[in-house]
Amino acid sequence: MDAWRFIRSAYKKLEITLPVYAGSFYYGYTEYIMKWSVYILECKDGSLYTGVATDVQRRFIEHRDGRGARYTRSHEPKKIVYQEIRSTRSVAQKREAQIKRMTRTEKLILIKGK
DSSP states (O other): OOHHHHHHHHTTTSEEEEEEEETTEEEEEEEEOOOEEEEEEEETTSOEEEEEESOHHHHHHHHHTTOSOHHHHHSOEEEEEEEEEESSHHHHHHHHHHHHHSOHHHHHHHHHTO
């Protein structure tokens, strides 16, 4: 693992400025670390949809407008009922898989316990 990748991984949740060297010139840039969210949508037919995104509001609008997942094209989403923030996409997708394995009753308990 190179040094820059190690430094970036150490500061996943922070907005930090890292130096960038190009020849003999020095450039500073701000790196914005994305936070990933696991979310559950309630659809108009009462079903639940689980997904991951960096911007849940934007993703909800995409689902509502028919540009999201295939499931939400036929089951129009009504509202966001649950959201968890995770540090990386990998961790968020693992949590999404855990939630998708839950029964509907377990998901409703998770939603109520938020």
